Amino acid sequence: MSRFVDRVTIHVAAGGGGNGCASVHREKFKPLGGPDGGNGGKGGDISLVVDPGVHTLLDFHHRPHARATRGRQGRGSMRHGAAGEDLVLPVPDGTVVLTPEGEVLADLVGPGTTFVAARGGRGGLGNAALASRARRAPGFALLGEPGEYNDLVLELKSVADVGLIGFPSAGKSSLISVLSAAKPKIADYPFTTLAPNLGVVSAGETVFTVADVPGLIPGASGGRGLGLDFLRHIERCAVLVHVVDCATFETDRDPVSDIEAVESELADYTPALTEEHGAPDLAQRPRLVVLNKMDVPDAQEMAELIRPELAERGWRVFEVSTATHEGLRELGFALAEEVERYRAERPAPEPARVIVRPEALGDSGFTVEPDPEADDGFIIRGDRPERWVHQTSFDNDEAVGYLADRLARLGVEEELAKQGAQPGDQVTIGDVTFDWEPTTPAGLAMLHGARGQDKRLDADDRVTKDERRAAMKARRSGAGADEPVAEPISEDRAEDAKGAAGEVDEDEESEW
Secondary structure, three states, X not given: OOOOOOEEEEEEEOOOOOOOOOOEOOEOOEOOOOEOOOOOOOOOOEEEEEOOOXXXXXXXXXXXXXXXXXXXXOEOOOEXXXXXXXXXXXXXXXEEEEOOOOOEEEEEOOOOOEEEEEOOOOOOOOHHHHOOOOOOOOOOOOOOOOOOEEEEEEEEOOOOOEEEEOOOOOOXXXXXXXXOOOOOOOOOOOOOOOOOEEEEEEEOOEEEEEEEOOOOOOOHHHOXXXXXXXXXXXXXXXXXXXXXXXXXXXXOOOHHHHHHHHHHHHHHOOOOOOHHHOOOOHHHOOEEEEEEOOOOHHHHHHHHHHHHHHHHOOOEEEEOEOOOOEOHHHHHHHHHHHHHHHHHHOOOOOOOOOOOOOOOOOOOOOEEEEOOOOOOEEEEEOHHHHHHHHHOOOOOHHHHHHHHHHHHHHXXXXXXXXXXXXXXXXXXXXXXXXXXXXXXXXXXXXXXXXOOOOHHHHOOOOOOHHHHHHHHHHHHOOOHHHOOOOOOOOHHHHHHHHHHHOXXXXXXXXXX
């Protein structure tokens, strides 16, 4: 049995980037021929693309998780890893992409319209790309970045020119079946229609689409019945048509009260697509009234009673019968006239523009904040510092030293010192926490040592923060005379650190 699904939550995970390779070229009589590790491949993106052949979100209801492939790892001999394959997810025309909080991210209207739901991570650089005057043969490579992971809500808003609204069993499905070639389910009990029906109507040279929106009853905008689920399908309609049952046997109902009840629900409903997204308020849409079931004798009497009252509101009234096809031709041409007027008033679509967001002048690209969960702790936030941490292999001392150089050149060390950070304080970047070592000079990596090592990390003999705390506790307990006390950093040691720093690696790629 087929199902109509117009709202789903999907979980998309783009592919991670491949790791770079740390390799040294070797051949006969040339054991150390220089670094030749290739870069890792980029991870695959996940995109939503409008496909005219897709009419429901049912596939996402059964398979809400989507994952793209990751990039391949780089290899020696300058062989770069292959990029992961992009994953394209077809969606129906009129799909709106929102965050779980309700923020509209994209309105996908028109075949081929594309939205990148999750971007793949960039591949890590191999040691060949990291070589510079300071590091002629790096013994490390950068790791690939993880791909984006997003939870998205997809809502389908039917792209129809005319929306048929009214109480259940008013004859909307019967009307769309005789106006077009649509074959909806028709029965004589309420809520027969459980999903919107779309039909294509031709009136002269005008071709337009008609949607049957079910479930509009008092309280629909608050979740009663089916109205809240399907009110969204009239947001894009150019014309709203009230379909009224003039032959109802319910004594507590009449056509005018039915119209007023539906209008009240339309006024209470707040569309997700505001005027900023090309959807004006529902109150501004033109209305037509269709008095249905004119083949029943009692319906003629009811129509004569309410026609003057409806005419006073400025609405055009049409008397039709879906059984005898009375008045259908006039109704079709009237709808075509309203649709043509709406299309003529709409502004011409503008081509998509490339949006460039330059960095603000003086923006350092990161922020330093006190850590609320740790005393004497700091949190560093920013795209580049967090990305660099993801790219660092912390089991390689040389890679850690390279990260320290990048952070120092960015100005992180200076900003920490300005905010009063002390040696040994905890600093958190992303999901990594480490003790701050301000005496580690940037640029000392040019002092050659074993591959994969950094002399600055091995030459630190400073008393740690834990040792200072232990000494303080011992002094307070009266046993502090025999405990070692942390010594301040001498001026000679500071000068040695400055002299060892040498020049900065200017050739390293700052973008990475």
